[in-house]
Amino acid sequence: MRAYKSKMVTPIRLPDREEREANLERAGYNVFNLDSEGVFVDLLTDSGTGTMSESQWAAMLSGDEAYAGSRSFDRLEEAVSDVMGFERIIPAHQGRGAENVLYGALVEDGDYVPNNTHFDTTRAHIANNGAKPVDCPCEGALDDDRPFAGDLDVEAVRRLADEVGAEKIPAVLLTITNNSLAGQPVSVENVRAAREVADELDAAFVIDACRFAENAYFVREREAEFEGESVSAVAREQLSYADALVMSGKKDGLVNVGGFVAIRDDEKFDDLYADARERGILYEGFTTYGGMAGRDLEAMAVGLREAVAESYVADRVGQVQRLGDLLADRGVPVERPTGGHAVYVNAAEFLPEIPDDEFPGQALVCELYREGAVRGVELGSFAFPDTDRPELVRLSLPRRTYGADHLDHVAETFEKVAERRDAGEISGLEIVAEPEMAELRHFSAELRPVRAQETTTAD
Numbered sequence: 001m002r003a004y005k006s007k008m009v010t011p012i013r014l015p016d017r018e019e020r021e022a023n024l025e026r027a028g029y030n031v032f033n034l035d036s037e038g039v040f041v042d043l044l045t046d047s048g049t050g051t052m053s054e055s056q057w058a059a060m061l062s063g064d065e066a067y068a069g070s071r072s073f074d075r076l077e078e079a080v081s082d083v084m085g086f087e088r089i090i091p092a093h094q095g096r097g098a099e100n101v102l103y104g105a106l107v108e109d110g111d112y113v114p115n116n117t118h119f120d121t122t123r124a125h126i127a128n129n130g131a132k133p134v135d136c137p138c139e140g141a142l143d144d145d146r147p148f149a150g151d152l153d154v155e156a157v158r159r160l161a162d163e164v165g166a167e168k169i170p171a172v173l174l175t176i177t178n179n180s181l182a183g184q185p186v187s188v189e190n191v192r193a194a195r196e197v198a199d200e201l202d203a204a205f206v207i208d209a210c211r212f213a214e215n216a217y218f219v220r221e222r223e224a225e226f227e228g229e230s231v232s233a234v235a236r237e238q239l240s241y242a243d244a245l246v247m248s249g250k251k252d253g254l255v256n257v258g259g260f261v262a263i264r265d266d267e268k269f270d271d272l273y274a275d276a277r278e279r280g281i282l283y284e285g286f287t288t289y290g291g292m293a294g295r296d297l298e299a300m301a302v303g304l305r306e307a308v309a310e311s312y313v314a315d316r317v318g319q320v321q322r323l324g325d326l327l328a329d330r331g332v333p334v335e336r337p338t339g340g341h342a343v344y345v346n347a348a349e350f351l352p353e354i355p356d357d358e359f360p361g362q363a364l365v366c367e368l369y370r371e372g373a374v375r376g377v378e379l380g381s382f383a384f385p386d387t388d389r390p391e392l393v394r395l396s397l398p399r400r401t402y403g404a405d406h407l408d409h410v411a412e413t414f415e416k417v418a419e420r421r422d423a424g425e426i427s428g429l430e431i432v433a434e435p436e437m438a439e440l441r442h443f444s445a446e447l448r449p450v451r452a453q454e455t456t457t458a459d
């Protein structure tokens, strides 16, 4: 149940079929090229797309825009200390800015960096510093309904160290929840095991805390030791083992932009902190604003506290579960159990008639827009060329933004797509223009249907 009500609203409109088809064609069958005004329910990402509270908006008015020594920075520091248990922070414009600041100070040419699964921007920043990002998810993670499918395989980290030498591993990373692995949670038991292996290797232990509040909720619900604890107590416990954090405020900071690095207040990390601060000044801005306006610092300070409130996080994770249930009830193949922020649909199973080389995931994304002006994102062969990832479509829920009726609309849209599928009306796609960098293909490539598309379903 939503423990909030609306006071300020953004009108949205469902364009008619003719308009949707024209929009899709104009966008080159790539939903990144759609104007958001033509989208009715936008599930492209939950990053920075959420709704701020009245307390956050009120706090913004007291933003201190001083270049140095901003009072707003102090308030963010206090919030990070209270909610996450870290005393030293370096602000950044968003998560990837924080990654650049920290990993540039931590990682050297020829290093190896293990992680339960590297998020795209993490992978890119590790590689950009000359190191090799190594994914160590637990084996068969999504096969058997595990409560903590996001866990790190610590034995895989030990094997990596045996192979390349512990001195080549400057840091062990843990991403909670595991975004690139269907947003699956990580147990505190696994956090402790990761801490242990980092100690064995004399490596820093870094948590990517972007979704720390959602992870804490899953731990409280699923890990026996934490039954009956508060989400905020679990949030602090799980982060208490880390030497440093990377945070994107656009996720569990409940803001539209912002982020930071946090480093443990311990002599052992004084040099790292000094290096990272210098990089912060170089790439983000002076140490008391780092790419954010004073008002943005204020909004994030409030957002971090709201993110661990029981009523908020139960509603947030519950909404994702509800969308997963609505789709599963209609026979849509979704990854179960659902994670913290999104529902993942297996498009190859949902559209078995579309050949592998005609982008079934992207075809489904386009159909969802065509039938209901719903925008999701493909995370399969179109976004990740030359990998053997499953053909997934991700539907991410912005925080505190949509209601139950919007979820129903998404489910009904899937029903309409299923009707078209059963009538043999859905075509695969082919690429007609793509950028040079294959890694950025899904942001800007243009496609077209392989076969002419009929439309017989009514609106």
Ligand SMILES: *Cc1c(COP(=O)(O)O)cnc(C)c1O
Pocket: 047, 094, 095, 096, 097, 119, 121, 122, 175, 179, 208, 210, 248, 249, 250, 251, 258, 259
């Ligand atoms: C979003 C995200 C990032 C990057 O944050 P941005 O604010 O988008 O730059 C890094 N790691 C994880 C796990 C994320 O979800």
